[in-house]
Amino acid sequence: MRPILAAALAAALAVPATAEQPPVSLQSWGSFHVGGREVVISGQPVREVLFSPGGVPARVDPNGTYLMGMMYAQYMIPANPRGQAPLLMWHGGGLSGVTYETTPDGREGWQNFFLRQGWPTYVSDAVERGRAGWTLIPEQTGGQAMVLTVDNPFERFRIGAGPGSFARNEVLPGNQFPADRESYLSFMRQIVPRFTTTDDLALDAYLALLDRVGPSVVLAHSQAGLFGWRAAQERPDKVRALVLVEPAAIGDPAKVAALRNVPVLMVYGDYIAQDSRWPAIRGNGVRFAEAVRAAAGSVDVVDLPERGIRGNSHMMMMDRNNQAVAQVIQDWLAQRGLWR
Amino acid sequence: MRPILAAALAAALAVPATAEQPPVSLQSWGSFHVGGREVVISGQPVREVLFSPGGVPARVDPNGTYLMGMMYAQYMIPANPRGQAPLLMWHGGGLSGVTYETTPDGREGWQNFFLRQGWPTYVSDAVERGRAGWTLIPEQTGGQAMVLTVDNPFERFRIGAGPGSFARNEVLPGNQFPADRESYLSFMRQIVPRFTTTDDLALDAYLALLDRVGPSVVLAHSQAGLFGWRAAQERPDKVRALVLVEPAAIGDPAKVAALRNVPVLMVYGDYIAQDSRWPAIRGNGVRFAEAVRAAAGSVDVVDLPERGIRGNSHMMMMDRNNQAVAQVIQDWLAQRGLWR
Numbered sequence: 001m002r003p004i005l006a007a008a009l010a011a012a013l014a015v016p017a018t019a020e021q022p023p024v025s026l027q028s029w030g031s032f033h034v035g036g037r038e039v040v041i042s043g044q045p046v047r048e049v050l051f052s053p054g055g056v057p058a059r060v061d062p063n064g065t066y067l068m069g070m071m072y073a074q075y076m077i078p079a080n081p082r083g084q085a086p087l088l089m090w091h092g093g094g095l096s097g098v099t100y101e102t103t104p105d106g107r108e109g110w111q112n113f114f115l116r117q118g119w120p121t122y123v124s125d126a127v128e129r130g131r132a133g134w135t136l137i138p139e140q141t142g143g144q145a146m147v148l149t150v151d152n153p154f155e156r157f158r159i160g161a162g163p164g165s166f167a168r169n170e171v172l173p174g175n176q177f178p179a180d181r182e183s184y185l186s187f188m189r190q191i192v193p194r195f196t197t198t199d200d201l202a203l204d205a206y207l208a209l210l211d212r213v214g215p216s217v218v219l220a221h222s223q224a225g226l227f228g229w230r231a232a233q234e235r236p237d238k239v240r241a242l243v244l245v246e247p248a249a250i251g252d253p254a255k256v257a258a259l260r261n262v263p264v265l266m267v268y269g270d271y272i273a274q275d276s277r278w279p280a281i282r283g284n285g286v287r288f289a290e291a292v293r294a295a296a297g298s299v300d301v302v303d304l305p306e307r308g309i310r311g312n313s314h315m316m317m318m319d320r321n322n323q324a325v326a327q328v329i330q331d332w333l334a335q336r337g338l339w340r
Numbered sequence: 341m342r343p344i345l346a347a348a349l350a351a352a353l354a355v356p357a358t359a360e361q362p363p364v365s366l367q368s369w370g371s372f373h374v375g376g377r378e379v380v381i382s383g384q385p386v387r388e389v390l391f392s393p394g395g396v397p398a399r400v401d402p403n404g405t406y407l408m409g410m411m412y413a414q415y416m417i418p419a420n421p422r423g424q425a426p427l428l429m430w431h432g433g434g435l436s437g438v439t440y441e442t443t444p445d446g447r448e449g450w451q452n453f454f455l456r457q458g459w460p461t462y463v464s465d466a467v468e469r470g471r472a473g474w475t476l477i478p479e480q481t482g483g484q485a486m487v488l489t490v491d492n493p494f495e496r497f498r499i500g501a502g503p504g505s506f507a508r509n510e511v512l513p514g515n516q517f518p519a520d521r522e523s524y525l526s527f528m529r530q531i532v533p534r535f536t537t538t539d540d541l542a543l544d545a546y547l548a549l550l551d552r553v554g555p556s557v558v559l560a561h562s563q564a565g566l567f568g569w570r571a572a573q574e575r576p577d578k579v580r581a582l583v584l585v586e587p588a589a590i591g592d593p594a595k596v597a598a599l600r601n602v603p604v605l606m607v608y609g610d611y612i613a614q615d616s617r618w619p620a621i622r623g624n625g626v627r628f629a630e631a632v633r634a635a636a637g638s639v640d641v642v643d644l645p646e647r648g649i650r651g652n653s654h655m656m657m658m659d660r661n662n663q664a665v666a667q668v669i670q671d672w673l674a675q676r677g678l679w680r
Contacts, residue, residue: 023365023419030442030452033529038490049486051433051536052563052589054624056617058496064489070529072438079363093391096471098412102370112370131436131470133532136487146389147476149404150378156398189373189410192473196391223392249392277396284394 021108024116025079033132034212035205036070039140068140069198071205072097072131073124073213076111082118084338085216085240088209089114089123092222092248094148094194096130097123099221103318104186105178110219110317113326117339122213126224127202128195142197150188154179157314158271158278172271176311176319187318199226206231210238217338219243219329222314225285226250233258241338243267243329246314248281250288256295264292264299265332267325269312272303302328361448364456365419373472374552375545376410379480408480409538411545412437412471413464413553416451422458424678425556425580428549429454429463432562432588434488434534436470437463439561443658444526445518450559450657453666457679462553466564467542468535482537490528494519497654498611498618512611516651516659527658539566546571550578557678559583559669562654565625566590573598581678583607583669586654588621590628596635604632604639605672607665609652612643618654642668 044062051058074097075086089111091099100111100123108116115121125132128141135141151166153159159177161170171179178184206227210216215238220228225247232239233255242264251259266285272278289299304312309324316325333339384402391398414437415426429451431439440451440463448456455461468474468481475481491506493499499517501510511519518524546567550556555578560568565587572579573595582604591599606625612618629639644652649664656665673679 021368023367024369025363025365027363028361029364029416030446030448031438032442032446033438033526036529041489049536051534052566053539054589056620058617060486060492061489062486064491066487066489067525067528067531074441076369098371098373098471101414102372106370106372108370125471131438131465131530131532133487133529134474136485136533145476146400146402147406147473149381149401149406151404152400185407186373188407189376189473190471191407192471193476194391196389199393226392249394277398280396 021116027077027079029074029076031072031074032212033070033072035127035208036067039066039068039135039137040064041066041137066135066137068135068137069127069201069205070132071124071127071202071209073122073209075120075122076115077120078115078118080118081120082339083114083120083217083333084340086213087114087119087121088213088216088218089121090206090218090220090224090227091124091126092224094191096125096190096192098130098190099315100317103178103322104190105180105183107322110322110326113323114330117330119339122209122216124209126227127205128198129192132205134193141195141201143195145193145195147193148191150185153188153191154184156277158269158275159184159313159315162276174270174311175313176321177313177315178318178320187315203227203230207234210235214238215240217241217243217333219245220247221245221317222248229288232262236262241265241333241336243332244285245316247285250284253288253291256292256297259292260296262297263336264289264297265329266299266301267316267328268301268303269314269316270305270310271313300332304328361456367417367419369416371412371414372552373410373412375467375548376407379406379408379475379477380404381406381477406475406477408475408477409467409541409545410472411464411467411542411549413462413549415460415462416455417460418455418458420458421460422679423454423460423557423673424680426553427454427459427461428553428556428558429461430546430558430560430564430567431464431466432564434531436465436530436532438470438530439655440657443518443662444530445520445523447660447662450662450666453663454670457670459679462549462556464549466567467545468538469532472545474533481535481541483535485533485535487533488531490525493528493531494524496617498609498615499524499653499655502616514610514651515653516661517653517655518658518660527655543567543570547574550575554578555580557581557583557673559585560587561585561657562588569628572602576602581605581673581676583672584625585656587625590624593628593631596632596637599632600636602637603676604629604637605669606639606641607656607668608641608643609654609656610645610650611653640672644668
């Protein structure tokens with residue numbers, strides 16, 4: 001195109017700094033849902049609903065068959081792939097696939113990074129979150145959803161210096177999270193309600209995703225560490241490698257042997273030793289890694305500060321040095337022959 | 341790249357028919373949230389929550405400040421834009437931006453079509469839906485959400501032949517919607533819960549989107565017809581053109597004069613005369629169009645069957661002839677100098 005129009009358009013659109021980067025050519029892109037099940041409701045009264053003001057009322061019979069437990073995935077396939085398998089990007093709790101998109105302060109996220117490296121990327125929204133939808137039938141989820149106050153992730157995700165730090169606007173020294181108020185609230189806008197009782201549904205949907213897409217590299221964050229470990233245990237032939245970014249949970253200790261042919265990378269950020277919860281969470285993860293190794297599996301644990309990469313919060317894919325962290329993962333995948 | 345690897349990858353990924361199309365070069369792509377407001381909750385008990393099994397319980401204080409009413413938008417900017425403004429794609433009720441992505445039977449959707457034409461596309465999830473998140477504070481939405489049974493859209497969106505047609509598996513003759521059971525259930529997986537009381541919140545967020553992106557072409561479907569009309573009335577300088585696909589509601593009759601410099605296209609599908617609700621909905625729309633014309637505005641109404649394009653359901657962006665319908669819109673925009 002005409003560079004002047006491009007520049008004018010970029011300015012007019014307030015497109016962030018990404019506009020400086022070279023274009024990327026896509027062979028295809030799109031989305032789909034997988035998984036889910038039918039739920040039948042009966043015995044409820046029929047009602048009339050006016051869907052739009054000035055519209056025409058419609059008769060709505062709440063009895064009938066609903067779908068629930070499905071998952072959403074969006075793919076972008078580069079025209080010149082270098083990744084040797086699709087890269088599935090699984091978000092953490094209270095979040096959606098937006099985790100891997102543009103950072104809250106407008107920089108390119110990890111989906112952009114890995115697509116630019118030539119990976120076919122699949123960013124999903126887990127069951128009951130984002131474009132997966134959510135069910136209005138509490139009996140089917142085993143509990144109510146919860147959502148977080150603005151101070152909670154600031155103090156729990158190692159952005160601020162513990163309890164009360166949001167009110168004090170006190171960020172951990174050297175923290176790389178874009179914690180200015182505007183960016184932080186943009187991150188909070190990404191938070192979605194979370195059911196704590198839908199893990200089995202979510203795992204089923206992730207297995208359906210693997211069955212549909214085929215052998216893949218799975219990159220899982222936080223809560224999805226559980227799903228990454230367990231999906232690899234259930235489908236070891238469909239997980240070419242497992243990258244766990246600060247996994248919040250471990251796999252099934254009875255099935256460590258299933259992981260012996262799945263190379264695993266675990267990545268942890270900064271400020272863990274001083275945190276009230278993260279030493280225990282990391283400790284659980286490292287002990288599970290040892291059990292996998294004892295069963296002939298291969299697990300690499302990277303503590304980023306030991307690589308000289310400092311200041312990373314739990315949301316390291318959004319941190320200002322997010323590209324440096326992504327490069328650690330990229331190098332590890334390339335070393336295993338999964339990128340050429 | 342190496343065509344053999346591309347073909348093998350496409351086969352391995354089960355990428356749908358899109359793989360036959362030429363690649364598209366993106367200058368940038370990403371997402372953001374806009375709008376929303378803070379809501380303060382107080383007087384609720386603190387509790388401990390175990391977010392992941394085997395994890396470490398976290399103290400969750402539900403009192404505090406929440407964000408609600410924000411909206412999500414995802415953009416893809418072509419390297420060679422031909423659209424003279426961004427194209428904002430606003431979905432209908434009970435749905436999300438997925439409406440415009442891959443069709444339920446795996447063909448390219450309207451987002452693909454318009455991006456391939458060179459439009460910078462912005463696909464959004466309206467307030468309380470999809471990646472916009474939703475609030476757990478019913479007082480803030482004025483009502484409970486509702487979700488649809490599998491038979492409801494089949495019978496209400498002019499796919500099946502009226503009440504009972506889903507159970508009978510009776511599709512309207514010549515209908516273009518991919519109504520085989522597998523594809524139809526894939527469409528149902530896109531349905532999300534819907535609040536019928538959040539129109540003001542949604543309109544505020546759409547205005548925030550226009551303020552952020554700048555002068556745009558707005559393409560709005562069904563429920564979003566309301567938001568399209570009203571947003572154009574509130575921000576006539578930011579809506580270069582308004583394309584309303586079977587709008588379910590009209591604008592503010594007191595503000596028709598605000599629309600005099602906003603060209604409008606209204607598109608209606610097939611089977612309207614025989615439907616129980618659509619003659620009235622279309623009638624309301626056409627009468628409002630006449631009022632806009634009487635105030636010196638320009639509104640074109642296209643009934644697709646009169647153009648020889650037959651069989652279209654309310655979800656025409658997913659119909660098998662969705663490209664032909666998109667071409668009608670594309671030609672109209674080009675005729676108005678908005679595409680070169």
